[in-house]
Amino acid sequence: MSSLPTPGTYVVDAVHSNVGFSVRHLVAAKVRGNFTEFEGTIEIGENAEASSVNAVVQAASITTNNEMRDGHLKSPDFLDLENHPTLTLTSTKITPKGGDRYTLTADLTLRGVTKSVDFDLTYNGTGANMQGGTVVGFEASTEIDRRDFAVAFEGALEDGSLVVGHKVKLELEIEAHK
16 A cells, blocks of 8 residues: 655755766766755645656756866756756656555656656655644655767767766655645
8 A cells, every 4th residue: 555645735845855866987986966956846646646746956056066077067068058957857647666665757858858757756754844834755766868868978088988977867855845
């Protein structure tokens, strides 16, 4: 039996949430980063199928704690911030997998390209915030191929190793309040 929060509209609390990613760098390591400016709403229905998620991420808020790399990620080689200032996620289907686990199918738009992506979604539970309001927690993750979203930077070393891997893991840790 799947569980859900009480039906209603929940607003993402960006201060207590994280929109993160990781990608291979020079084969041996991973670069991790996140976006610091985003907003979203979660509509909880009477069942998972009647629920939905909508989110907008400001591309300019990307950070990997390296100013030079962040500047490159904002360039036309990657996010092309000037032409595509936002990334969006709009759910198309939420499917129970049992217990507190779901598959969140969503249209992800990056660099003006929209693709359907499946996230592994976990409902972490419901609690009360400091003001006595209701908060809910979710985690979601998926892996995308950046080339599917027209992020085609192909820097390579002399031995042919990619500077930046093709696969990008997206990790969402979301707290939302009713």
